[in-house]
Amino acid sequence: MPEPTLKIHGLNAHYGDFQALYGVDMQVSQGEVLAIIGANGAGKTTLMRSITGLLSNGRGQVEYRGEDISGLRADQVATRGLAMVPEGRQLFPSLSVRENLMIGAQVGRKGPWNLKAVYDLFPILEQRKDQASTSLSGGQQQMVAIGRALMANPDLILFDEISLGLAPIIIKDIYDALPGIIGEGMSAIIVEQDISKALSVSSRVYCLQEGRVSLEGDANTVSRDDISRAYFGIE
Amino acid sequence: MDWLNAIVQGTLLGGLYALFAAGLSLIFGVMRLVNIAHGDLIVLGAYLGLTVTTATGLHPLLALFLIVPAMGLIGYALQRGMLNQTLGSDLLPPLLVTFGLSVILQNGLLELYTADPQKLDAGSLETASVTVGGLSLGVLPVLTFFVALAVIGGLQWMFYKTPLGRAFRAVSDNQDIAQLMGLNRRHIFGLAMALALGVTAIAGILLGIRTSFDPSIGGGRLIFGFEAVIIGGLGNLWGTLVGGIILGIAQTIGAKIDPGWQLLAGHIAFLVILAVRPNGLFPRTTE
Ligand SMILES: Nc1ncnc2c1ncn2[C@@H]1O[C@H](COP(=O)(O)OP(=O)(O)OP(=O)(O)O)[C@@H](O)[C@H]1O
Ligand SMILES: [Mg+2]
Numbered sequence: 001m002p003e004p005t006l007k008i009h010g011l012n013a014h015y016g017d018f019q020a021l022y023g024v025d026m027q028v029s030q031g032e033v034l035a036i037i038g039a040n041g042a043g044k045t046t047l048m049r050s051i052t053g054l055l056s057n058g059r060g061q062v063e064y065r066g067e068d069i070s071g072l073r074a075d076q077v078a079t080r081g082l083a084m085v086p087e088g089r090q091l092f093p094s095l096s097v098r099e100n101l102m103i104g105a106q107v108g109r110k111g112p113w114n115l116k117a118v119y120d121l122f123p124i125l126e127q128r129k130d131q132a133s134t135s136l137s138g139g140q141q142q143m144v145a146i147g148r149a150l151m152a153n154p155d156l157i158l159f160d161e162i163s164l165g166l167a168p169i170i171i172k173d174i175y176d177a178l179p180g181i182i183g184e185g186m187s188a189i190i191v192e193q194d195i196s197k198a199l200s201v202s203s204r205v206y207c208l209q210e211g212r213v214s215l216e217g218d219a220n221t222v223s224r225d226d227i228s229r230a231y232f233g234i235e
Numbered sequence: 236m237d238w239l240n241a242i243v244q245g246t247l248l249g250g251l252y253a254l255f256a257a258g259l260s261l262i263f264g265v266m267r268l269v270n271i272a273h274g275d276l277i278v279l280g281a282y283l284g285l286t287v288t289t290a291t292g293l294h295p296l297l298a299l300f301l302i303v304p305a306m307g308l309i310g311y312a313l314q315r316g317m318l319n320q321t322l323g324s325d326l327l328p329p330l331l332v333t334f335g336l337s338v339i340l341q342n343g344l345l346e347l348y349t350a351d352p353q354k355l356d357a358g359s360l361e362t363a364s365v366t367v368g369g370l371s372l373g374v375l376p377v378l379t380f381f382v383a384l385a386v387i388g389g390l391q392w393m394f395y396k397t398p399l400g401r402a403f404r405a406v407s408d409n410q411d412i413a414q415l416m417g418l419n420r421r422h423i424f425g426l427a428m429a430l431a432l433g434v435t436a437i438a439g440i441l442l443g444i445r446t447s448f449d450p451s452i453g454g455g456r457l458i459f460g461f462e463a464v465i466i467g468g469l470g471n472l473w474g475t476l477v478g479g480i481i482l483g484i485a486q487t488i489g490a491k492i493d494p495g496w497q498l499l500a501g502h503i504a505f506l507v508i509l510a511v512r513p514n515g516l517f518p519r520t521t522e
Contacts, residue, residue, distance in 0.1 A: 054411055074414040083415070090412045094404040103405050106398070107417035152417070 007063040020046040035198035038208035053077035083154035089145040091133040098129040104151030111153025118147035139170035249483030250380030253476040254438035255460035258431035264470040265427040271333040274457030275340035280439020295355040310432030314425040344450035355443035462505040468515030
């Protein structure tokens with residue numbers, strides 16, 4: 001087994017007095033696609049925010065390519081090749097579609113992704129490139145959010161509920177596009193409410209329950225019963 | 236003809252007010268910071284001009300090539316060293332801190348330069364005039380107006396056409412997500428303040444050539460700048476220029492009716508516009 005790209009060890013996260021994550025352990029190998037599932041409020045988004053440096057972590061809790069990134073700011077983490085498609089898209093309203101994509105490239109990393117590659121993936125975005133990002137439909141905005149993250153040419157990309165609020169057909173389009181997106185050695189963490197969707201594109205799955213890892217397993221062999229037990233905490 | 240003259244002179248004066256206001260507008264637009272010390276920073280620019288011109292004998296306009304970068308550096312250091320620490324969800328800390336800064340600046344200048352009124356010596360530029368269509372226009376006010384046009388046009392271009400401007404807008408929209416894009420907001424804020432104080436330096440020098448100044452006049456300049464920003468609509472740079480012009484015209488027309496009414500007329504125009512259009516004439520549309 002290759003040395004993991006991302007190693008999370010005993011990760012805790014707090015919002016004021018409230019503790020949202022309790023000693024989470026997790027690993028992602030190079031080229032691996034990981035699914036994270038869990039009920040509302042389980043701590044999935046919190047985990048994403050901790051990994052990307054939006055929440056500060058204790059020393060040694062997040063290690064990326066052999067480097068302790070727990071204490072780094074989000075922009076420093078981004079420069080090292082971690083990108084996120086945040087929950088709820090969160091495009092920049094003052095920026096046009098094209099500018100939203102361009103700002104993803106701000107970290108200045110080299111790789112296969114540029115404006116043209118994103119437009120090839122999502123042709124509609126080229127037609128809408130000068131429009132305000134807020135004037136797009138939800139699905140189109142999600143495409144911009146994905147494109148924006150890809151423009152950074154990340155080694156590890158985090159997707160936080162990319163299907164949230166989208167029509168099934170759009171979700172299908174986006175998931176069909178995923179294999180073309182995650183390739184060439186890129187690793188991915190996919191947070192998703194739709195369990196079968198998440199399992200279909202991933203090789204391993206973690207389930208979070210009230211801030212703790214309640215299940216870790218192979219996406220192909222994990223049983224439905226194990227999942228519902230881990231998901232709802234029913235013994 | 237007299238009235239026309241008042242309007243034209245007021246428009247030109249508005250250029251200076253727009254320069255007072257541009258830095259204020261930029262800072263508010265990027266980081267929602269209301270800088271109470273802005274007027275005193277304008278005065279600081281004028282005093283730096285005084286020191287440089289008396290030490291080197293340079294013309295004040297040439298001294299700008301030293302003072303603009305110097306004020307830019309001061310701005311960056313001020314932002315990173317002090318103002319960044321005050322920024323958060325609460326609007327009060329930055330207000331209090333910049334108020335304190337204003338007091339410190341005034342007293343510091345008083346210690347260094349005394350309360351004696353000073354002026355920058357720009358030689359014949361101060362009195363030169365041209366006649367256009369029967370109106371006699373001072374070269375300095377005309378120059379000031381075109382500088383204001385160029386500064387605001389330049390800022391507008393920077394804001395909407397350059398990567399730096401894109402970064403400013405992104406950080407202003409959503410600080411967390413901008414940070415995810417590799418933008419360190421503390422640095423971006425530092426750059427915004429540097430740029431704002433660079434513009435402030437230009438305003439300070441032009442002010443110092445036009446009128447005499449002493450350490451206490453910052454507050455008045457802050458009010459003019461503030462009124463111009465509000466009249467034009469927050470976060471709209473061309474609106475800020477229009478706001479400055481409206482303020483300038485109101486003042487010259489007021490002064491024409493009765494010399495004692497100059498400032499009052501400006502404030503009345505401000506209040507009237509605020510009452511009719513609480514968001515200013517051209518509020519930023521994307522919100
Ligand atoms: N900004 C915040 N301040 C305080 N508590 C928060 C904050 N954000 C999240 N929490 C709490 O942390 C816990 C985990 O939230 P998180 O957003 O990580 O859940 P999630 O698994 O992403 O849920 P969902 O599926 O609804 O997106 C929840 O109990 C939530 O109430
Ligand atoms: Mg979430």
